[in-house]
Amino acid sequence: MKYAPELKRSATIALWLILLTFPIMVIQVNTIENIVVWRWMNIAGVGTVAFVLSFLWQIYQHRKTESPLPVSAHLPAFQRLLADPKLYRPMLIFIAAFALVFPFTASHYQINIMSTALIYIMLGLGLNIEVGLAGLLDLGYVAFYAVGAYSYALLNYHFGLGFWTLLPAGALLAAFFGILVGFPVLRLRGDYLAIVTLAFAEILRLVLENWNALSFGPSGISNIPRPGLFGIELTLEQSAVYMYFLLIALCLLTIFVIYRLQHSRIGRAWVALREDELACQAMGIDKTRAKLTAFALGATWAGMAGVLFAAKTTFINPASFTFMESAMILAIVVLGGMGSIVGVIIAALAIILLPEYLRVLGDYRMLLFGAALIGMMVFRPRGLITPSSRTYVFQPSEHQERT
Amino acid sequence: MNYFWDLFLGGLTRGSIYALIALGYTMVYGILQLINFAHGEIYMIAAFTALIVASILTMQGLTGFSVLILAGVIAILYAAAYGFTVEKIAYKPLRQASRLSPLISAIGMSIFLQNYVMLAQTSDFLPFPNLLPQSEFLDSISAWIGPSDFIIIVTSSVVMIALSLLLKFTKMGRAMRATAQDREMAMLTGVSVNRIISRTFIIGSALAAIGGLLIASHVGRINFYIGFNAGIKAFTAAVLGGIGSIPGAMLGGLVLGLAESFGTGYISSDYESVFAFTILILILILKPDGILGRSSQQKV
């Protein structure tokens, strides 16, 4: 038997997991009725699943140590695809065509969740500035999102301002809030920053929940207008299509701006800041300023996404801005591969669309989603796509740059 | 003045529980620099296990102290086993990865465990039997301090003192502290880092289980979601006290509990959590490494 030791180990692990899950999986007590239900069949389930998974895992480990792949082969297929213009150009055209045709072939629901996914692409790319580029771990990104959404809802409610006025206004307000939060906390190192941003986001959410006079409390704000299109009346489905294209356009803008930022003096400064804060300062980079711009720019996109979110759902309340939301956006950034635009886009689509399509699985979908997050991290800890650095080619005397 | 005393005790009770859970966060953080978001779920699983064991025992006709001890011990063992397993599955393969990957894995684990308990047990709140012992002594002081408050404060103090002694005077404790200081150095001196990490998770989870047991008995109800909020608060407490610092986690928990209690009592419970988070922000702005955190003057 080739895999005898692995099988034995898997059996041990399966036994351990059966024991471990015994009280929760097998015994169901109802302290209200004083009934105990013994579900012995579950043992078989846990055992089989644990055995198969741990066996596969060990085979995987075995293969990895036995035949380490050459470094070039470590680049995933997709990434090789990206590196070669002959391959990625047709691919881009295909994606563009798909994006164009999609709303006319898909159902209203499909368009709707795709729009949601597009909003999360914006959020992911925005947070990518903070976490992926500048290395500032922000666990309260949802606060900026909330600022955007509430700016639109409230300013529209009180002053009747329109979507197109409030889109930049929401973005600016979020940026301002970003600076406001950023100032006191920039002295803090990594994880302290994380918990403080989390705290700020929670405070904001609790204030929105309690301060009825300002925010209408937990019952939220309804009937937020959808964006207008030169005053044309749109049906629900038409406005969903309109919203979809609007989001596509804004996503393209986001990608463009972030790509430019990433490959600029500022973007380099952020990456340097992430790599080594002290050396970065010694290179003449103003740490405070670099961090604040990263915070403010990240917040700007969240603010914009917030406005779009409010306009899309037409209803907001504080329940949409919980810590779990921040965690999901962070998961998008990390899963995508920190600092990689393409990675973030793929991850956003996966994280938002997957649970939707997993609905087939009913109650098990969040369970599997959690497992998928762990699995993805274990198999690809650096995310789907490792951002590659730009290479330059020089002739020894004539310096020619090629990107 | 009486009102003040009541709020103080309430805060102390809640703070002790925060501190017990915060210890798990701070120990894991000290060694792995990982915010173990699944830690709160361990606390929840411990409470469920205790509930299951206690119910079965009660139905077998056992009562009182023996139920408490048996349910408690089994819950603590199980929590420790869960902590150990969670580390092996979700964090150990990620030892070499960037610091954010285990964080996401931890969030995934937290979602998984919540749904696991919800699906295998129930989404409803279940009443939790009051396992805490009753005695004449407790009755006699009940005007002055609630019996369960008294037990929670005393138990958690004893546990925390025991932990401090363990870390200070045993070989394992020294190895753990050494690993927290400098993992590579500890490895060079022959400490098995993997074993230390496992033990850290086991001890941290056991502490959380004790917290879970105490609070479930005190509040009298549990569901699959109780770990999440407690986890966030406990993590806040750990940071407040200076993450990585054991006395810091204890102090942080108490400060947080008291802040919430007094905030509710003298201002408004609408903003209960806001008080906790505001204190956190203020303290970190004044002392960026937490109350008892080691100052981390960068070495150049």
Added chain:
Amino acid sequence: MNHANLFRWILCAIFFFAFIPFSFAQKADTIKIGIAGAHTGDLASYGLPTVRAAELIAGKVNAQGGILGRKVELLVEDEACKPELATNVATKLVSARAHAVIGHICSGATKAALGTYKDAGMIVISPSATSPELTYSGQYPNFHRTIAPDDAQARLVADFAVKNLELKKIAVIHDKGDYGKGFAEFAKKYLEESANTQVVLYEGITPGAMDYSAIVQKIRHVRADAVVYGGYHPEAASIVQLMRRRNMKTIFISDDGVKDQTFIKVAGPAAEGVYASGPMDTTNNPQAIAAINEHKKAYGTEPGAFYLNAYSAMLSVLNAIRQAKTTDSEAVLKALRAHVTDTPLGKIKYNNQGDAIGVGFSIYQVKNGVYVEMK
């Protein structure tokens, strides 16, 4: 399996999932009822009983050959009480051409989803969304509910506290949620209308919090005669237990979310004497007893929150379809308003706003471990 393969595999999986929805075949011969609400997350316990009620009824109806010769098919969709997910679920149900929706559970999610349903002309019956504006505003003619709006309950509770119990100092506490806070706001307003009654404390508590001793101390400190609590039974049970453990005799009055046998089981002896408002005569209604027994038989437990409301909602919509002899929403809407359905909540039909007529409310008190209606 190397990384590249794994990745390709995942990519395939994503594409596979992406195209599943395109292949939805239309099964024209069923009556599709959407069941939307929180089935995961912290509010799952308020959404799942509705799913169970619908499943039980659908099972029974289908066993008898369905309605109009068509089977009842349930489209169960989870939105975790999140508005953004609720709109997705709504569009999904509209796209799947559901004939009616039982849901949503939370008022916020309901509000977010209603716009979509309204444009599609789909009938919605919520077992638990109590925000008054949902029916009063007249914006959503397609919306119905089998639960009394916040203000109606609050009025009843306030009158009871002021007139029957003649309470002077009242602490109004809520759980900051849609439902609890909505109820508490109205209760406060109505209590303050009385010259003799004073609201001495008006505060929200955090549902997930570890314990509520601070707020209980505060209730004692302000020497309230009674607590009017807006929210659900888990927190209410904690508060009552803490009060009794501290030997406080403060009267506890609450809403429909607490008028639940689980509350009594969880709170134990402390529940004794607690008042709660709830639908009239459910405890002795044979339909209600039967519905609860069905649940016990099928799932081995007492049903959870809003089970009877959901049960009634499901019965009434199926009855309306039966009466209208079509699933056309116009006709069903008319039938909902014209025909009385015998439900666990009593004989109900809906008024033009969408509120159920016949869901009378009365005050109950816990006596010897059961809720007894106060006459």
Added chain:
Amino acid sequence: MDLILDIKNLTMNFGGLKALDGVNLHIRQGEIAALIGPNGAGKTTLFNCLTGIYAPSSGDILLYQPGAKPKRLNGLKINTITSLGVARTFQNIRLFGGMTVLENVMIGRHARSKSGILGAIFRPPATRVEEKAIVDKSYAILEYIDLAPYVNELAKNLPYGAQRRLEIARALATEPRLLLLDEPAAGMNPQETRELEGLLVRLQADHELSILLIEHDMKLVMNLARNIFVLDYGEEIARGTPLEIRHNPAVIKAYLGEEADAEIG
């Protein structure tokens, strides 16, 4: 020759510990000076005070600027000091490991370029010209320092000696007038050390750069430095030319038992 740096009576306290105690030190324009002393003598602390990482407890650090009054550096921010023309390398190499060699040097140009967020997004001609200049200048520096073959390598993949040189390249990119090198030869083999020596001489000659050097390799120090300052326990125990230092009894005493004393004697 004119002074470029004048340190007067510099004291640095950490709690009760005096890491520097009344140190005086000055460097002339275009001169290579060295700072030596046993481990823990406070050399790196002095660098840290000089570059703004620590705020000194007392004393003055004066940087002389052409055609302007001398600037007091005490308590200025790290990046401000860099833009004033003081650059440094680190004893424990602190490169941006995840960035390429070229990008590392390009970061050094930050202080000497200015395009902002809007420039980055809209990329007007001015920004494009500036960006091109940054790349060209950085490449020129890499060529000058013989790192051109590594241009697109990740910094962390470089051999040790090359990493040390990249640190210098990165510092040069900030266009310093005063360059502070913290043990540039540490970990280098004799061949690499010789090349480093040549490089430093070239640098000083080509750019009229003033250099202050912390180094344990006495041969290198004696060959390069015109002026040597010796620290021990935070105090200056000697200063002078290599010849003077070599025979200074206090220095010999401080180094007694240290491995370096063999090289001194």
